[in-house]
Amino acid sequence: MSKVKKKVKTIKIDLDKCNGCRACEVICSAFHANPKYSSNNPARSRIRMIREPIRDIYVPVYAGEYTAAECMGRDKYVIDGKEYSECGFCRASCPSRDAFKEPDSGLPLKCDMCEGEEEPLCVKWCLNDALICEEREEEVEEEEKLGDMEIGLESLANKYGLQNIADTVARMSKKE
Amino acid sequence: MRYGETGFNLEIDLSRGNIERVETDPRLTELHLGGLGTNAKILWDRVPPETEPFSPDNLLIFSTGLLCGTPAPGANRTIVTSYSPQTLLMGYSMMGGFFAPELKYAGYDKIILRGKSPDLVYIWINNDKVEIRDANHLRGKGAIQTSELIKQELNQPNAQVAAIGLAGENRVFTASIEQGRSSSSRLGMGAVMGDKGVKAIVVRGTKDVNLARPDEYIGLCNDVLKYIKFRGENPVPNVMTILQGLGSPQEMLHVDEQWHTENFSWGNARSRRKDFWTKEVEERWKDVQETVRTRLISCYNCPIKCGAIISVPGISTYMMKCFTKLTYTMAAFVDDLDFGFRIAQRATEYGVDGFSTPQIMAFAFELREAGILTEADFEGCPSDNEGKFFWLLDRIVRREGIGDILADGVYWAARKIGKGAEAFDHNTIKKHEQLPLKLGMLNPVYFLMYATGEKINITQIEGQFPQAPFATMEERQEFISDWIQCPDDKFKQIVLDWDFRGEHSNPYYPTVDMSVDIVDWQEKMHYIDDALGVCAGLSSFPLKPPYHMHNYPKFITAATGIDIDEDGLTEVYNRNRNLLRAINVRRGLRRADEKPPEDHWKKRFPELEEKLLDAYYKFKGWDNDGIPTKESLHKLGMDYVAEDLEQRGIIKNEQG
Numbered sequence: 001m002s003k004v005k006k007k008v009k010t011i012k013i014d015l016d017k018c019n020g021c022r023a024c025e026v027i028c029s030a031f032h033a034n035p036k037y038s039s040n041n042p043a044r045s046r047i048r049m050i051r052e053p054i055r056d057i058y059v060p061v062y063a064g065e066y067t068a069a070e071c072m073g074r075d076k077y078v079i080d081g082k083e084y085s086e087c088g089f090c091r092a093s094c095p096s097r098d099a100f101k102e103p104d105s106g107l108p109l110k111c112d113m114c115e116g117e118e119e120p121l122c123v124k125w126c127l128n129d130a131l132i133c134e135e136r137e138e139e140v141e142e143e144e145k146l147g148d149m150e151i152g153l154e155s156l157a158n159k160y161g162l163q164n165i166a167d168t169v170a171r172m173s174k175k176e
Numbered sequence: 177m178r179y180g181e182t183g184f185n186l187e188i189d190l191s192r193g194n195i196e197r198v199e200t201d202p203r204l205t206e207l208h209l210g211g212l213g214t215n216a217k218i219l220w221d222r223v224p225p226e227t228e229p230f231s232p233d234n235l236l237i238f239s240t241g242l243l244c245g246t247p248a249p250g251a252n253r254t255i256v257t258s259y260s261p262q263t264l265l266m267g268y269s270m271m272g273g274f275f276a277p278e279l280k281y282a283g284y285d286k287i288i289l290r291g292k293s294p295d296l297v298y299i300w301i302n303n304d305k306v307e308i309r310d311a312n313h314l315r316g317k318g319a320i321q322t323s324e325l326i327k328q329e330l331n332q333p334n335a336q337v338a339a340i341g342l343a344g345e346n347r348v349f350t351a352s353i354e355q356g357r358s359s360s361s362r363l364g365m366g367a368v369m370g371d372k373g374v375k376a377i378v379v380r381g382t383k384d385v386n387l388a389r390p391d392e393y394i395g396l397c398n399d400v401l402k403y404i405k406f407r408g409e410n411p412v413p414n415v416m417t418i419l420q421g422l423g424s425p426q427e428m429l430h431v432d433e434q435w436h437t438e439n440f441s442w443g444n445a446r447s448r449r450k451d452f453w454t455k456e457v458e459e460r461w462k463d464v465q466e467t468v469r470t471r472l473i474s475c476y477n478c479p480i481k482c483g484a485i486i487s488v489p490g491i492s493t494y495m496m497k498c499f500t501k502l503t504y505t506m507a508a509f510v511d512d513l514d515f516g517f518r519i520a521q522r523a524t525e526y527g528v529d530g531f532s533t534p535q536i537m538a539f540a541f542e543l544r545e546a547g548i549l550t551e552a553d554f555e556g557c558p559s560d561n562e563g564k565f566f567w568l569l570d571r572i573v574r575r576e577g578i579g580d581i582l583a584d585g586v587y588w589a590a591r592k593i594g595k596g597a598e599a600f601d602h603n604t605i606k607k608h609e610q611l612p613l614k615l616g617m618l619n620p621v622y623f624l625m626y627a628t629g630e631k632i633n634i635t636q637i638e639g640q641f642p643q644a645p646f647a648t649m650e651e652r653q654e655f656i657s658d659w660i661q662c663p664d665d666k667f668k669q670i671v672l673d674w675d676f677r678g679e680h681s682n683p684y685y686p687t688v689d690m691s692v693d694i695v696d697w698q699e700k701m702h703y704i705d706d707a708l709g710v711c712a713g714l715s716s717f718p719l720k721p722p723y724h725m726h727n728y729p730k731f732i733t734a735a736t737g738i739d740i741d742e743d744g745l746t747e748v749y750n751r752n753r754n755l756l757r758a759i760n761v762r763r764g765l766r767r768a769d770e771k772p773p774e775d776h777w778k779k780r781f782p783e784l785e786e787k788l789l790d791a792y793y794k795f796k797g798w799d800n801d802g803i804p805t806k807e808s809l810h811k812l813g814m815d816y817v818a819e820d821l822e823q824r825g826i827i828k829n830e831q832g
Contacts, residue, residue: 039385056493128479
């Protein structure tokens, strides 16, 4: 695969500025609704607020890659005297927790930086500047982009094996 | 499919343990919008006026507003409605936070509680799964503590909990319902919740809230955010600091309290301390506030940071907003703000209204000084100002000794104590404690809002119109130059003509008719907010807010598909205003009750005040006793209300 120069967007998260309002979840779920903006449901959001006001924990985390396996550790981190569980920071959609999964299907969700928009909408809606979009140029391997269906299928394949899925599809096609 | 709303209420009969998911009539949304409007309709239809607040037949309704759960910034208010034990009228007290949107995502617009649970319970709503669970292990626990314990017990860190503390369990009339960083405080909704045997309601939802015209709607939301940002960068000039921005007064942000401490009265709304704010006080208070304030925080989907996490060393963390930091301090004549933050922590866990409760305590100590309450009533009470307030707060919440009488609020306590105690009840309206004001000249607009407001909370009636005239013509012109929220140019002219002194000054200017117009506009915005569930801090409460009469109809139409314009929205407001009035009229409210506290203003104008009330009633389509007329009810399509009032002899037959 050839290397190409690509602009990579990242979101810088400044925990100190977060006011815990969850506007990032709101606009993310609305943007990704089908048709666009037709519904709102933070449970479908690709960014999550880990929010424990009484312990002053406010951590927006946006969804990364799907992972088929649970991780080994369940480490705890103490930062500025506050205790965070490892899952709090983890961006993966994994088998051991509900975060970053479609509430109906359980299929994984992944942040796509609001493809087609100037900047991710969670950044736009965060008037407190806890989320800041940064762009940098990187040399990356050219990679074919996966569509929504492929992302879903990939996770199904990881879970059940490609052959099982092919068999199921064949069986379903017969019924129709 | 229903848009904006879910179309379902959750009905729970606590006596029988019955739970039902009930589809609602979309026509009612068109008539009343939701939130306050449909709550009032339910109360009118289903709870007869003879019903006592602590009767199993009384309903306790937790409602979302119509726009809650949609992307509209600041649409997060829960409207709690019941008959109030304190005023005996309809109570509707609201809380921000995170509860209402979560309830929508769980699939419900309202939770309607009826009956009484024989034992203390909490309600766990997880989408379609609803359980009534034992709460005996939570008895006596603090409201925040309860919330944390339940989330742990259910292993649901994302659930939202509305809970009462000990005050609610003991039916203290000023008991609040605490939730997230907010509370439903006024009118004793926490007492009704305690009476029903419900310690908490817990909700978690993962369903969709749908919009009728998505692109239009998100465009409107983006405009609102843009305007919020603009206002953040462009505070309103020539008005006092707390009026310059958006949101609730930014008490957690601002540390300069000269205005509040020197203009509001201390103790039982008695005396002003005009030279209180010194350099030393300023430094000390700034230091205290910045030390205990961990973070400025917001409600659901709102960028404005009106609240704060407060961590006072040695006591558990809580969240605070607005004026509570001062109410206890000033009522107790304590000069250190540290006391305010410490006692508010205990009061929040107990779950009491931070506006009323300190007033009740100050009233009690005034009665002791006057010899009306005796030393025996205060046996064991410390002598220092801080200690005695902590002591009495405990007594009231536990309903022990004199605390049992005081737990019913100033009005009822004064009548129970007798021996002249009634004379010390000088700061209540409709039996409810008010802001401890003592101003010079009567302000006709504020007179009307205090007298006729049925929310019993001035800060949630006022907002759209400046509180005082601007000093120069330049300032006036500057103010009206970008007043896009103003619904009619006649209001701009009033601002231009209004002076500090002379012919065009208080109390005779704004004139009687102008005052009525202004009050109607301010009230209208609040009634709409309370139906839509939008925080007043982004709409009816501050000057020049992002939500106003010109964009609200568009929001409603884009969210729900209901075609509505400004006139249509005004009609819904009039319907809701009249329905609420009719509910209260049916429970005995009359003109005689519509009186602001005696010494709110040093100079009073009895004749003018009567004229103001006359004109206000007339404008509203009410008779001279404040009762909606048959004709005006008919115009609003509310003949059923007129018939009921007629049958009860409240509207006389000959009246047209």
